Amino acid sequence: MEKQQKIIVLYIDDEINNLNSFKATFRFDYTILLAQNAEEALNHLNTNNVQIILSDQRMPTITGVEFFEQIRESHPNAVRLLITGFSDIESVIDSINRGHIFRYIKKPWVELDVKSAIEEAYKFYLATSLLDEKNISLQKAYNELNKFAYSVAHDLKGPLVSVMGALTIVGQKEDPKERLELLDMIQSSLQKLQGFVDSMFDYYRLNQGELQIEEVNLEHLSQHYNDIYALEGKVKGIDFSIQTEQTKPFRSDVSKLKIILNNLIENAFKYQRTDATDKFVKVKLLITSELAEMIVEDNGIGIEEKYQHSIFDMFYRATTHAPGSGFGLYNAKDAITKLEGTLRVDSKPNEGSLFTVSIPTK
Amino acid sequence: MIEELQKYQLILIDDNSIDQMLHRKIIEIVFPAASVKLFTEATTALKHIQANEDGTPHHTVIFLDIQMPVMNGFQFLEAFHLLPEDIKKLYTIYIVSSSVNQFDISKAKNNPYVKDMIIKPLTKETLLNLLH
Numbered sequence: 066m067e068k069q070q071k072i073i074v075l076y077i078d079d080e081i082n083n084l085n086s087f088k089a090t091f092r093f094d095y096t097i098l099l100a101q102n103a104e105e106a107l108n109h110l111n112t113n114n115v116q117i118i119l120s121d122q123r124m125p126t127i128t129g130v131e132f133f134e135q136i137r138e139s140h141p142n143a144v145r146l147l148i149t150g151f152s153d154i155e156s157v158i159d160s161i162n163r164g165h166i167f168r169y170i171k172k173p174w175v176e177l178d179v180k181s182a183i184e185e186a187y188k189f190y191l192a193t194s195l196l197d198e199k200n201i202s203l204q205k206a207y208n209e210l211n212k213f214a215y216s217v218a219h220d221l222k223g224p225l226v227s228v229m230g231a232l233t234i235v236g237q238k239e240d241p242k243e244r245l246e247l248l249d250m251i252q253s254s255l256q257k258l259q260g261f262v263d264s265m266f267d268y269y270r271l272n273q274g275e276l277q278i279e280e281v282n283l284e285h286l287s288q289h290y291n292d293i294y295a296l297e298g299k300v301k302g303i304d305f306s307i308q309t310e311q312t313k314p315f316r317s318d319v320s321k322l323k324i325i326l327n328n329l330i331e332n333a334f335k336y337q338r339t340d341a342t343d344k345f346v347k348v349k350l351l352i353t354s355e356l357a358e359m360i361v362e363d364n365g366i367g368i369e370e371k372y373q374h375s376i377f378d379m380f381y382r383a384t385t386h387a388p389g390s391g392f393g394l395y396n397a398k399d400a401i402t403k404l405e406g407t408l409r410v411d412s413k414p415n416e417g418s419l420f421t422v423s424i425p426t427k
Numbered sequence: 428m429i430e431e432l433q434k435y436q437l438i439l440i441d442d443n444s445i446d447q448m449l450h451r452k453i454i455e456i457v458f459p460a461a462s463v464k465l466f467t468e469a470t471t472a473l474k475h476i477q478a479n480e481d482g483t484p485h486h487t488v489i490f491l492d493i494q495m496p497v498m499n500g501f502q503f504l505e506a507f508h509l510l511p512e513d514i515k516k517l518y519t520i521y522i523v524s525s526s527v528n529q530f531d532i533s534k535a536k537n538n539p540y541v542k543d544m545i546i547k548p549l550t551k552e553t554l555l556n557l558l559h
Contacts, residue, residue, distance in 0.1 A: 215528060219494070219526065219527075219528075222525050223547075226548045227443065227446050227449060230547070230548035230549065230550075231445075233550065234452050234456070246448075253445060254445055383496060384497065
């Protein structure tokens with residue numbers, strides 16, 4: 066984007082004739098700003114995104130080197146070029162060595178020298194501003210990593226602390242029934258821990274390596290989920306059904322499709338209404354065009370509209386209805402993004418939720 | 428002293444139902460006669476307190492978790508602040524959390540309604556210490 070725009074060059078010289086001839090020569094190639102003294106120059110620097118500054122060395126109130134030293138801290142990104150006659154060379158070399166000046170241009174200047182100096186300086190400008198951008202994004206990633214490490218440690222510690230607490234109490238209780246109850250708590254805490262660690266692995270795998278594209282067989286996929294959830298549905302009194310229709314071949318990364326489906330189906334089971342008698346989870350996998358559609362529907366507690374945009378955020382939880390890490394839908398969304406798919410949520414509190422995922426074939 | 432403690436009423440607010448049950452069991456061991464109410468959502472606990480359903484002059488201790496969905500511990504404290512004085516003075520609040528985040532800890536300790544912060548797990552010793 067920046068390449069198509071003209072380079073913004075500020076030229077400082079106390080002699081108005083020099084300024085005018087500079088502008089006349091270069092106004093077609095660059096956006097030229099002119100200044101006769103330091104004050105005017107500063108004004109330009111503060112109001113424009115100046116990329117390159119050329120300054121004459123010999124000026125009545127301030128030398129070019131002095132001016133550059135003055136603005137080096139406040140405008141570090143603009144690349145500084147000095148224009149000077151041979152007699153000043155000694156004083157300038159030192160300044161160049163100290164890094165204040167990118168290059169000097171001999172006076173009187175010739176068009177070609179100035180042009181090549183500006184082009185070089187602009188390359189340097191682009192490289193350093195790119196580096197700045199990289200540094201900012203690295204710092205951001207580093208801060209996020211810190212936050213991530215804390216949240217993960219916190220979520221791992223929670224169930225561990227519960228287990229330790231329960232173990233302490235087991236030793237103090239005689240009643241076998243109460244002891245069994247405590248062992249159940251230990252088990253559910255450990256299951257929670259395992260679920261969290263599994264999500265961490267999903268997270269790792271999602272950010273690891275290339276997609277593994279293969280021919281997707283919907284029958285296999287549907288069998289896989291039927292094996293897991295038909296029984297769980299019976300135990301929990303939830304009617305589980307999975308329906309498939311495939312008229313076109315479909316290529317995708319099966320492990321990522323599974324991360325999406327696992328999380329959506331698991332949530333559909335988790336967020337049921339406790340008092341409902343007709344609980345269901347319906348899954349549809351349809352490939353009748355270039356897009357695969359995966360639909361997971363339940364008639365559970367639903368999601369309030371104000372939470373619907375946040376449920377895919379890492380560690381976000383919208384309800385205390387069932388335990389969760391706030392990691393599952395984040396991973397599902399991430400997998401959908403990696404497969405270049407889209408996701409729609411339709412949900413009403415106390416009526417249920419419908420997640421529709423569309424994934425293009427590879 | 429002990430008899431007085433037995434009269435304690437406690438409210439536990441924690442979204443983790445396992446921790447809730449564990450805390451109740453420890454409390455039963457230390458104060459067998461205390462009455463304990465459990466809430467997994469801070470909003471429901473707040474409604475309960477607001478309605479003053481217990482209608483009793485008894486002093487009540489609240490054990491409040493920080494990280495909870497819907498309404499977290501700090502949001503609960505903000506809402507608690509808006510309750511009438513004669514309700515507020517009936518409650519003493521302890522934060523019970525597994526958070527070791529310095530920011531959370533100092534924020535909790537600086538809150539005028541928070542008596543102290545307890546790092547999970549809640550133990551017999553911590554409970555006994557509270558009463559001194």
